[in-house]
Amino acid sequence: MQTLPRLAITAGEPAGIGPELLIRLAATPLAANFVAVTDRNLLRRAAERCGLTVELVDDDGGDISQRPPGQLRVHHVPLGAPEQPGTPDPANAQHVLATLAEAADGCMQGRYAAIVTAPLQKSSINEAGIRFSGHTEFFAERARADVVMMLASPELRVTLATTHLPLAAVPAAITADTLTRVLRIVHRELKAKFGLPEPRVAVLGLNPHAGEGGHLGREELDTIIPTLETLRAEGMHLLGPLPADTAFVPSQRDRYDAVLAMYHDQALPVLKSEAFDRTVNLTLGLPFIRTSVDHGTALDLAGTGRGDPASLIAAANMALELVARRRTHSQGHP
Template identity: 55%
Template sequence: MTEAVIPRLALTAGEPAGIGPDLLLALDPSPFAAELVILGDRTSFIERATALGLPFDWPDYDPKRPAQAGRCVLLSMPTAATVRPGHLDVRNAPQVLALLDRAADGCRAGEFAALVTAPVHKGIINDAGIAFSGHTEYLAERVGGHPVMMLTAGSLRVALATTHLPLAAVPAAITPAVLHRVLDTLHTELGQWLKKPRPRILVAGLNPHAGESGHLGREELDCIGPALEQARARGIEAIGPLPADTLFTPRHLAGADAVLAMYHDQGLPVLKYAGFGQAVNVTLGLPIIRTSVDHGTALDLAATGRAEGGSLIEAIHTALDRVQQASTP
């Protein structure tokens, strides 16, 4: 019998002044069939653990040592400035991205089986003079691929045709090429994940009532509809464009494997209402496996003991599930 290989998951701490460190410190690693490699600043973790009254006993990460399931180890990368919970500091923005770089590179090299990210604060990274629109886009630049952002809550899966854009920029960003790429990625990766040859994808229109035959906008007639016809001709079960205000009703969702929304705030409010705090952000279309929490840095909760770690736990479970599925024929 060949001994099973224990995977290592990289968990980045995210914004050090936010709740990412709290969630990681409160995490019980014992239920996970993986070694959890935490990337963050050791001094900050010790100070946060003291503030929260939590033990801190993570040994240093040693890549030469065999992985041990059900434990946390620390890959320490120091911050430039002392971390004050709840208080952002532009001097620490480069460290946040350095954590991502190290974890993503490790995943790309096969050192880590997957990446799980705690929340970052986009504003402070941009204030530091570093153009940053989000984890999804940043990781794609680092490791390649064509990312598709999808959130899951139970059996509900919502993917996005566009991600972090101003609303006024969305119509121009929805093109046949974008829809083809997103639908191809959803079809392929959902099929592999769910072991279904033709996952059923419901596609929202952009305009109210899906354009109402052109009276409320022509994007459905000129772009979305034709793109879906071409996708169906390629064997993709893409249904729509459907009015977004009724798409999320039980009648429509019955039997659906995913919903494709046209923009961030069309699909995610519904999903987060259905499962906030337990939902998971999954990035498809990358050469690495990446999941994340469904919430932000919650600066007001940092070091208070009131942060809830349900989404992080689900993100780890989802990452491990994807690792297992990827290794199963």
């Protein structure tokens, strides 16, 4: 019998919704060897708040071929201070970073097949005097990798040329170097992780109507179109630049496998409005698989036991699909 993939699950902000979502994930029958990288006592308290009985087993690094629902292996990383649901404590910043380091290093050393992350509170880490931009940047630095953010639902994959920038700063950030770097990573990862032999990427324009021939902005003419032409010459299948207001209509979606948006709010409202609880955040370009929920710490719900685990379950499912595809490919199957 094949062993279950070992997925490292980080609980994120101890005072947030993450620990309770992790407990609810463990209660599902998903065929995975979940290893919670966090404080075991935090998980016990989270299980009590959820009214669930969960068997917490110290992780011995071994493989298993089946996991009873409600069983959860734990790689214990002690808290810096007891959690108070809804009130993040900077004293736990080092704990959070230690869980991320263990998960990343464990993947690179072959101890875990993938990482699934619950949400964290960036402000609490920064308040501890530690410069921290987020999961994506942490893993990129840890793995010394060049990365791209992707958000994916069962119906749509979206990648971003720029992420959390003020809108006024976006045009200057759309350069030939940026687009080339991002599109090469996206193209490579759609082949490697998603098994698409000839990925088709729709590239959105920056301006309304994709600039309308320069009448509504010249970024398309001066930067985007020449860059796409260069990359097409390398063999990439790139559509666009497409007007963002029509690129997502159903009749267009069969033409592409993923979308590259120029900025955060150009595409994500479409994705989240139709699949908020089924959207998964992936980091492309890492030497390991990393998926995440696509929501925040929900401090107002923390401690109530009422958090919806749908996004974490979707993230775990996607990680399992990517691991299975990698296993199949490594065994020489098409």
